[in-house]
Amino acid sequence: MSLKQLIKACEKKDVKAQEQLYHLYAGKLFSVCLKYSSNYQEAQDNLQDAFIKVFNKVEQFKHKGSFEGWIKRIAINTCLQRYRNQTLFELVNEEAIAEVQEVEIGEDELDLSDLLSLIQELPDRYRMVFNLYVLDGYSHKEIADMLTITVGTSKSNLSRARLILKENIVLLQKKSEAKSIS
Amino acid sequence: MSSKKHIDRVFQEAFKEFEETPPASNWNAISNRLHHKKKRRVLALPLWYKLGGAAAVLALLTWSVLSYFYQESPTNQIVDEKKVTPFPSNKEEIFSVSPKDSETEATSKEASSSAITTSAVEKDKFLNDNNTSLGKKSIISSSYTKVTKASQKEASNVASSTQENTSSQAIDTQQNSQKYTRENSFSVPLEKNEQEQATSIRIAQAEMNTKKDENSNTASSEKISLIEEAQKIAEAEEIVALSNTSTKRWEVKPMAAPVFYGGVGDGNAIDTRFSDNSTSSDITLAYGVNIGYAINDKLQVRTGVNQVSLSYNTQDISFNPSVGAVSLDNVTNVNAARNIEIHDGIPSTPNAMAFGEIQNRVIEPIPGSINQTLGYIEVPVELSYKLIDRKVGVNLIGGGSTLFLNDNAIGIDSEFGRTTIGEANNLNEVSFSTNVGLGLDYELMKNFKLNLEPVFKYQINAYSENPGNFRPYFFGVYSGFSFKF
Numbered sequence: 001m002s003l004k005q006l007i008k009a010c011e012k013k014d015v016k017a018q019e020q021l022y023h024l025y026a027g028k029l030f031s032v033c034l035k036y037s038s039n040y041q042e043a044q045d046n047l048q049d050a051f052i053k054v055f056n057k058v059e060q061f062k063h064k065g066s067f068e069g070w071i072k073r074i075a076i077n078t079c080l081q082r083y084r085n086q087t088l089f090e091l092v093n094e095e096a097i098a099e100v101q102e103v104e105i106g107e108d109e110l111d112l113s114d115l116l117s118l119i120q121e122l123p124d125r126y127r128m129v130f131n132l133y134v135l136d137g138y139s140h141k142e143i144a145d146m147l148t149i150t151v152g153t154s155k156s157n158l159s160r161a162r163l164i165l166k167e168n169i170v171l172l173q174k175k176s177e178a179k180s181i182s
Numbered sequence: 183m184s185s186k187k188h189i190d191r192v193f194q195e196a197f198k199e200f201e202e203t204p205p206a207s208n209w210n211a212i213s214n215r216l217h218h219k220k221k222r223r224v225l226a227l228p229l230w231y232k233l234g235g236a237a238a239v240l241a242l243l244t245w246s247v248l249s250y251f252y253q254e255s256p257t258n259q260i261v262d263e264k265k266v267t268p269f270p271s272n273k274e275e276i277f278s279v280s281p282k283d284s285e286t287e288a289t290s291k292e293a294s295s296s297a298i299t300t301s302a303v304e305k306d307k308f309l310n311d312n313n314t315s316l317g318k319k320s321i322i323s324s325s326y327t328k329v330t331k332a333s334q335k336e337a338s339n340v341a342s343s344t345q346e347n348t349s350s351q352a353i354d355t356q357q358n359s360q361k362y363t364r365e366n367s368f369s370v371p372l373e374k375n376e377q378e379q380a381t382s383i384r385i386a387q388a389e390m391n392t393k394k395d396e397n398s399n400t401a402s403s404e405k406i407s408l409i410e411e412a413q414k415i416a417e418a419e420e421i422v423a424l425s426n427t428s429t430k431r432w433e434v435k436p437m438a439a440p441v442f443y444g445g446v447g448d449g450n451a452i453d454t455r456f457s458d459n460s461t462s463s464d465i466t467l468a469y470g471v472n473i474g475y476a477i478n479d480k481l482q483v484r485t486g487v488n489q490v491s492l493s494y495n496t497q498d499i500s501f502n503p504s505v506g507a508v509s510l511d512n513v514t515n516v517n518a519a520r521n522i523e524i525h526d527g528i529p530s531t532p533n534a535m536a537f538g539e540i541q542n543r544v545i546e547p548i549p550g551s552i553n554q555t556l557g558y559i560e561v562p563v564e565l566s567y568k569l570i571d572r573k574v575g576v577n578l579i580g581g582g583s584t585l586f587l588n589d590n591a592i593g594i595d596s597e598f599g600r601t602t603i604g605e606a607n608n609l610n611e612v613s614f615s616t617n618v619g620l621g622l623d624y625e626l627m628k629n630f631k632l633n634l635e636p637v638f639k640y641q642i643n644a645y646s647e648n649p650g651n652f653r654p655y656f657f658g659v660y661s662g663f664s665f666k667f
Contacts, residue, residue: 015213022209030204035197047204051212102186115196134190135197162189169192 003067011059018055026051028068029075035131036079038120046082050075076136080146083124103169110172118168125149126161133158234483234563237581240616241481241565244580248569430629430666433474433482437633437662441468443492443556449651452552452592452606453511455526456496457651464493464553468658470560480568484581488560491589492656493553500525500547501594512608512647513592519603524552524594550596554606557589566621577621579637585613585644610646615639615655629666634659 001009001020009017030047037043054071061070119127128147132138133154138146140154147154443463450456470488477483504523509515515522525547564581590605619637626632640655 013216015216018216019209019213022212026208027201027203030202031197031200034202035200044204044208047208048212048215052215055212055216102188103192104186105192110192110196112196112200115193119193130193134193165193166189169189 004063007058007061007063007067010055013055021054022051025068025071029071032072032075033079034116035119035135036076036128037082038124038127042082046075046079049082050078053078076132077146080128083128084147103166105169105173109176110169114172118165118172121168122161122164126157126164129154129157130161130165236616237483237563237565240582240618241567241578241580244578244618245567248578431476433476433484433664433666435472435474435484435486435633435662435664436470437472437488437635437660438467438469439635439658439660440465441490441492441656441658443494443654443656445494446653446655447651449653450496451608451645451652451654452496452513452554453524455511456499456552459499459526460497462495462497464495466491466493468560468660472562474566474664479571482566482568482577484562484564484566484579486562488562489588490558490560490585490656490658492556492558494556495595496552496554498527498549499552499594500527500549501596502547509604510592512606513604514607515604516602519601522594522601522603523547524603548596548598550594552603553593553595553600555589555591555593556587556609558585559588560585560615562617564617573625575621575623575625575631577623579617579619579621579635581617583615583617583639585615585641587611587613608645608647610643613644614642616642619660623664626663631664631666632661633664634661636660 001017006017006021006024010021026047029050030043033043033046033050034040037046050071053074057074061067119130122130125147129143132143132146133140140151140158143149143154144151149157442465445451445461450459450461468488468490470486472484472486472488474482474484501522501524503521509520510524560583562581562583564579566577566579568575568577570576587609590609591602592604592606593600593602617637617639619635621633621635623631623633636657636659638655638657641653644654645652
């Protein structure tokens with residue numbers, strides 16, 4: 001069955017086709033959800049919500065552009081919706097941090113799960129902006145529209161996210177050094 | 183081996199190929215939710231199913247009771263009587279076939295000519311135990327001496343001509359025949375026809391002997407073929423009629439009604455103290471839109487949305503300002519009304535006397551009445567059954583309504599005006615009523631009717647507590663127009 005046929009079958013609410021589609025994209029969407037959620041449990045909730053949306057709105061997919069791109073956007077939006085409404089009480093000044101954030105990092109020094117937890121530990125808004133900009137290639141303008149914030153806020157949030165990430169990476173490195181010494 | 187990297191690069195490289203399979207339980211959760219959603223849509227209906235069921239049962243019950251009393255079954259009967267009378271010179275063989283639509287009064291016009299001949303027959307009384315229960319019209323059918331087909335104009339032409347041919351002979355026969363020797367009858371239910379003309383199908387056929395006439399056999403066979411033809415015409419008509427009516431099943435009906443609110447029993451919903459006070463209802467207004475769907479030619483399911491305002495007065499009370507005012511049983515006072523003492527009747531010594539401080543400033547109780555106003559959004563589910571379907575139609579309506587409370591106020595009316603004292607606290611937000619009514623309509627145009635529907639609605643659970651012996655109902659005469667599409 002081609003992808004197109006599978007999508008058509010999903011439009012007709014064919015349960016078998018829905019399951020097939022789920023298994024085809026569950027991995028990709030779950031990785032999106034993991035990045036955008038604050039923990040593993042919430043990532044699962046978001047994944048379920050995203051798939052429910054996909055199955056309910058599959059007839060709206062116009063077969064222009066990739067289906068994977070379409071359902072990824074749905075997953076991202078699902079995550080954004082969950083955290084958009086949560087007001088961030090930040091007591092930070094919004095001025096941009098100009099310095100370039102670089103870290104000294106050894107190969108295989110940090111594995112993926114460490115990095116993932118670093119992202120998940122970020123405050124919601126920072127996590128969103130960092131993911132959107134760095135990992136999914138959205139521009140500040142697009143991010144500003146998606147999160148209903150200003151471009152300036154988006155930039156500032158990104159800088160702060162980088163700063164936090166860098167500090168935490170250094171912290172992790174120190175810990176592992178201490179471990180290896182002892 | 184370490185190198186300086188931009189933080190973005192670190193993450194971009196790490197997450198480039200990132201993909202993680204979620205736990206298998208997620209699919210189950212998703213499919214459950216997808217499935218559950220479908221279920222929930224169905225689950226939203228049972229209340230209406232129940233109400234619809236109740237409505238159907240009610241309508242069927244009332245219909246069956248009525249049909250029992252009127253004995254007017256909507257079926258056509260074919261009565262086949264065969265009479266062989268012993269006659270000195272010869273034996274007569276007579277039988278009549280008469281499918282009767284007993285419900286149709288209009289038939290009597292078409293068949294009136296035959297009725298005249300029959301009245302002569304009636305005197306002879308030899309037919310009177312045949313169809314007595316069917317009244318006048320049955321006598322027509324028992325005119326054993328003629329063939330009458332009156333289902334429509336063509337048919338009636340045939341009938342009248344046949345009748346002419348045979349009537350003279352009929353009289354002869356009736357004089358000669360004194361006894362039945364054999365009688366059998368059977369009835370065949372036929373689908374009742376909607377069209378006015380078609381409703382009156384009457385075929386009365388009688389074969390009579392012509393005293394030693396050798397042609398009697400051929401004559402009888404001719405007549406039988408005529409009956410068959412008439413039946414074919416009637417059947418064809420039915421088919422046409424059915425196909426005509428099946429196209430327009432929906433009906434929209436904006437309506438308004440004066441409504442009278444009252445209660446069975448002698449309780450009082452506001453306070454048990456007032457249970458023996460005289461009460462009255464203001465005539466209030468109900469309005470809304472109903473939609474009907476015709477299940478078949480006779481039955482229609484109807485629902486809609488109505489706003490119903492009700493107003494109810496409890497007379498013979500009095501009130502005066504008092505510090506120690508006790509609020510009424512089932513009324514939540516508004517702040518301004520905290521210090522109003524309400525009495526049953528007009529007490530000779532005001533209660534406020536109990537408070538020495540204000541003794542000198544006692545104010546005479548003012549006579550008045552308590553007025554309770556209620557508002558409901560009403561969603562009826564009813565069945566209506568057509569009893570008569572002509573230019574003027576009569577329907578029987580039965581069903582139930584769901585009532586959503588949207589107005590609730592209690593005030594005191596007196597010569598000084600109206601004082602709001604609060605609202606009733608024993609009214610259910612959602613309650614139900616059972617409805618019985620009669621629908622009259624007048625056909626202005628083919629798909630356009632004027633309606634008048636007196637409907638009685640008995641409330642089942644209007645009050646949550648302390649209703650005393652008060653069981654409320656309201657009665658409205660709903661008028662409006664309806665449009666079929």
